Amino acid sequence: MDIKKQVEDSLIKHKKQTITLWELESICSGSYCSYAELSQAILELEESGVLQMVKAQGRNGKEPSLVYQYRINKSMLNRSLQKELQLAELRLDPNIKLNAYYSLPIEVWLEDQLFIEQIDAYLREFPMPHEPVPAPERSFELVGDEKWITEGGGEELLNRIRLWEQMKVLSVADPLMFAINPRGVHANSHVHHHLIVENKTTFQALLQELPVVPFTSLIYGSGKKVIRSIELLSYQLPLNPNNHRFHYFGDIDHEGINIWYALDRKVNGLYGEPVRLAIPFYEACVQKPYAQGKETQRKDEKAMEAFLSHFDALIQLTIQTTLSNGGYYPQEIIKSTELRQIWRSAVWTD
Known part of the structure; x- marks a missing residue:
């Protein structure tokens, strides 16, 4: 994943209004990420106004120099999300509607992204279903997890992107x-x-x-x-x-x-x-x-x-x-x- 995008996603999930340099550095701790790559991403977020310097904490003195503590401007992150959604609408299958995400918390989009990409891949390979099938079968076809629709929030996501009816999913309810x-x-x-x-x-x-x-x-x-x-x-x-x-x-x-x-x-x-x-x-x-x-x-x-x-x-x-x-x-x-x-x-x- 792009380092800047990785940092943005972490900032969205961050509960506090401020974040320390150490916390930012830990974002990349699970994968290789050089100081130069991380600092470039952080400085770009500084320049766009997403990260704002807490002056009392000062800078670390390295080259390039980063701030020890930043204030997070979530409204700027929301603008970033809108641009991302607009680009996604151009890229994804036209049957996938993203309108709902403009008014939902950013976290919902982040959680749904992977599944939406999998659904997009399915729609590009197969025609829209004509026959209804049981939920576990359709669930496995779409995302490789037979329980996703019934237990993993799949029904809600398909409703959000306006595909629930078109996917022709049979209920797994007990028989009437x-x-x-x-x-x-x-x-x-x-x-x-x-x-x-x-x-x-x-x-x-x-x-x-x-x-x-x-x-x-x-x-x-x-x-x-x-x-x-x-x-x-x-x-x-x-x-x-x-x-x-x-x-x-x-x-x-x-x-x-x-x-x-x-x-x-x-x-x-x-x-x-x-x-x-x-x-x-x-x-x-x-x-x-x-x-x-x-x-x-x-x-x-x-x-x-x-x-x-x-x-x-x-x-x-x-x-x-x-x-x-x-x-x-x-x-x-x-x-x-x-x-x-x-x-x-x-x-x-x-």
Whole structure:
């Protein structure tokens, strides 16, 4: 690596506002670097204003002379990064978009650079993928590490450079767990309704009712897992993706509300459909005495606002008051017989 670039990268990562000459010299300690090479790089950074002399510390008296301590001008480093990004945009495959890095910390660009170079090399050798493949396979193709996408920040990087969708990566989520209503699958109706329930107890309670309700499937969400595994629905149940309607029933607590909100955004992106709240179940919950607990759950204001907007003012107030008092409504608050009766008798279809 170019000595000046090596020093700049170290300055970016340096936590303090000043740096000593000894610390600068240690940057090259792992590889051969002469005093002449290092001093030239440092003097160039002095001249550009990146390094500024702390006068009280003086110079070392060698030829050329360097300062014992420098102040780091990070704003000048940011200008240097912008020039580097502009050059990279000219050099890299045009499908790689670097716009995000202009507003991100410099450290993110430094961490991503090597992977971006590997992705660029891949794009120059192979056409853009046409078929989706599992994440580990695509990950190994791109950077030689099968865990990079799922565990090494690869998904985030591909989103930053706007290649995630184009890379056609199949989720490695657990398979989606659901039961099928044969009448629903083979019905003439062009719309397929799916009820997603957060917990296993509710899933089992409703399972025997599936053949007599106008739903194609009953999906066991298993908490947060459904947010990823819902991607697999179109593969596990290959019906017309434009004809799905999703309904959700979860606990009335912050966790359950947050799961629905994240799932709604995910399904909207995949199918262009919202995840409708299964209102009759929720209305039955708030008629019961609430349970106490879940005080430490994280509240998402946007999720809460979106959730409450589906209910009338009285139910909104009931839910807000309950959660503020440290209470919640678990799905299990409704007995199995009542759950089945609600599913049978409520109006669900458009």
